[in-house]
Each structure stands twice: as structure tokens, then as C-alpha cells.
Amino acid sequence: MKLWIGTDIEGVAGVVNREHTARDGREHDRARGWLTDEVNAAIAGAAAAGVTEFVVADGHGTCRNIFPDRLDPRARLATGQLSSLPPSAVQALDASCDAIFLVGFHARAGLHPGVLDHTSWSQTVSEVRINGAPVGECEINAAYAGELGVPVLLVSGDDVLAADIHGSMPWVRAAVVKRALGRFQAESLHPSLACARIREEAEEAIRDEAQWKSYQPSRPVTLELDFHHPMYVDLAVLVPGCRQTGPRSVAHTADDYLHAFGAFTAMCGVTGIAHYQHR
Numbered sequence: 001m002k003l004w005i006g007t008d009i010e011g012v013a014g015v016v017n018r019e020h021t022a023r024d025g026r027e028h029d030r031a032r033g034w035l036t037d038e039v040n041a042a043i044a045g046a047a048a049a050g051v052t053e054f055v056v057a058d059g060h061g062t063c064r065n066i067f068p069d070r071l072d073p074r075a076r077l078a079t080g081q082l083s084s085l086p087p088s089a090v091q092a093l094d095a096s097c098d099a100i101f102l103v104g105f106h107a108r109a110g111l112h113p114g115v116l117d118h119t120s121w122s123q124t125v126s127e128v129r130i131n132g133a134p135v136g137e138c139e140i141n142a143a144y145a146g147e148l149g150v151p152v153l154l155v156s157g158d159d160v161l162a163a164d165i166h167g168s169m170p171w172v173r174a175a176v177v178k179r180a181l182g183r184f185q186a187e188s189l190h191p192s193l194a195c196a197r198i199r200e201e202a203e204e205a206i207r208d209e210a211q212w213k214s215y216q217p218s219r220p221v222t223l224e225l226d227f228h229h230p231m232y233v234d235l236a237v238l239v240p241g242c243r244q245t246g247p248r249s250v251a252h253t254a255d256d257y258l259h260a261f262g263a264f265t266a267m268c269g270v271t272g273i274a275h276y277q278h279r
């Protein structure tokens with residue numbers, strides 16, 4: 001059995017601030033260690049339930065967060081990113097995987113009091129909707145996996161994320177490692193206990209085959225973005241198939257989610273480049 005583990009860092013126990021998440025943050029290297037430990041805990045739990053093959057995808061910022069030499073040697077590491085594109089925890093996922101975990105994830109943009117809440121390319125994007133419903137990165141990734149027939153079995157992060165996921169994908173197991181108190185504050189489990197919880201939930205998630213369900217939004221699927229500023233709309237509508245739906249909104253409708261996801265990634269990419277040119 002082959003498991004894909006997509007990772008982020010905002011949802012890791014102890015992480016509450018840009019100092020933890022940014023490449024130049026003073027506590028970033030420590031947070032990278034906590035993330036690596038949580039990923040190893042997920043691998044240990046899944047291995048105890050029979051998983052034999054692991055791919056870990058680093059999906060935050062530069063996608064160079066996990067320490068390769070501290071990662072469980074049973075896993076291969078997908079690290080680094082395509083130039084100028086937003087980071088992704090699923091970009092190289094394929095149908096050879098039997099299931100996916102999402103470790104270290106966070107609440108979607110605007111979901112108070114989620115720790116470090118945002119959705120995807122936070123510099124330009126203020127909300128993402130699938131078929132009209134606001135979604136976070138977990139649903140965006142789960143729909144990508146779902147298109148390939150790969151179910152998301154486990155998500156880890158704060159309690160605000162867990163409650164939101166329970167609404168959108170009630171069959172997905174959540175490992176809650178901290179209680180969100182605000183955008184930059186949390187009551188967090190000790191890292192060792194966070195790892196123990198993830199390990200336990202990971203093992204249960206693999207064993208509980210009755211709950212292996214793919215997240216598949218109805219077709220045709222519409223991915224819609226709200227931008228922080230109307231200038232981004234001028235660029236986003238240049239992506240083939242994209243249309244303006246509001247003063248700051250652009251949508252793409254497709255028969256399969258991979259096409260919509262491709263347009264979404266391109267919209268994030270071109271608006272992100274504009275953001276760095278004009279700030």
C-alpha cells in the first residue's frame with residue numbers, strides 16, 4: 001500500500017507566527033524540526049497499519065522545509081517547486097497512491113480564530129470557492145486527489161480547521177494538535193504528545209477502511225477566487241477559460257477538476273508575480 005503525505009507548516013504544534021513559517025524567520029529551523037517529527041509520526045502510525053510505501057510532499061513556501069536527513073528513511077521526499085508557482089502538496093500526486101494524509105494544515109482564509117488562516121496564495125487571494133462553497137487548502141487538495149480516485153484519510157492542524165473539515169468532509173479523520181486562540185496564538189500540545197496523537201490517528205485512519213471516501217465535487221466543477229485587489233482580475237482573466245464574476249472575482253468551470261486546478265494554479269502564479277512587481 002502506497003501513502004502520499006502532503007505537508008504544510010502552519011498547522012504544526014507550537015507554530016503560531018511568521019517567525020516559524022518564513023524562510024528568514026528566527027524560529028523557522030525549529031519549526032521545520034517539529035514538522036519533520038510530525039510527518040515521521042504519521043509514517044510510523046500508517047506503517048503499523050500496513051502501509052509499505054511513502055511519498056512525502058513538502059508543500060509550504062519554498063517547499064524546502066522538511067529535513068531530508070531526519071525524515072523516516074522509508075519515505076521518499078518530494079521537495080522544491082516549479083518556478084514562480086505557488087507551493088502545492090499534491091502537484092505530483094498520481095493514481096498509483098492508495099491514500100493521502102495532509103499534515104500541518106491550517107484554517108482557510110477568514111476563518112476566525114484559526115492560527116495563520118489563509119488560502120493558498122495569501123498575497124493575492126482572499127477566498128476560494130468550489131461550486132460556490134468557501135474552501136481551504138485541504139478541500140482544494142482533496143478534490144485533486146479525489147479526481148485521481150485517491151481518498152484523503154487524515155488531516156492534522158488546529159481545532160478550527162478540524163471543525164471546518166468535519167463540515168465539508170465528515171469522513172476525514174482529524175488529529176488536533178493545538179487549540180486556536182487567535183491568528184497568532186494557540187494553546188498547543190507538547191510536540192511529543194502532538195506526535196503521539198498523529199501516530200494514533202494515522203494508524204486508525206488506515207485501518208478504518210469503511211471511511212475511505214474520495215472528495216469529488218459535482219460536475220461541471222467551478223473554482224472561483226476572490227482577490228484582495230481588482231488589479232489581479234485583469235491578469236487572472238488572461239488564463240484560458242477564466243471569466244470575471246465580480247469586481248474582485250474570477251472563476252473557471254471545467255468538466256474535470258484537474259483542468260480547474262490547473263487554471264487556479266496559473267491564476268495564483270500570474271497574480272503572485274504581479275504582487276511582487278508592484279508592492
Ligand SMILES: [Zn+2]
Pocket residue numbers: 008009010059060061
Ligand atoms: Zn503554508
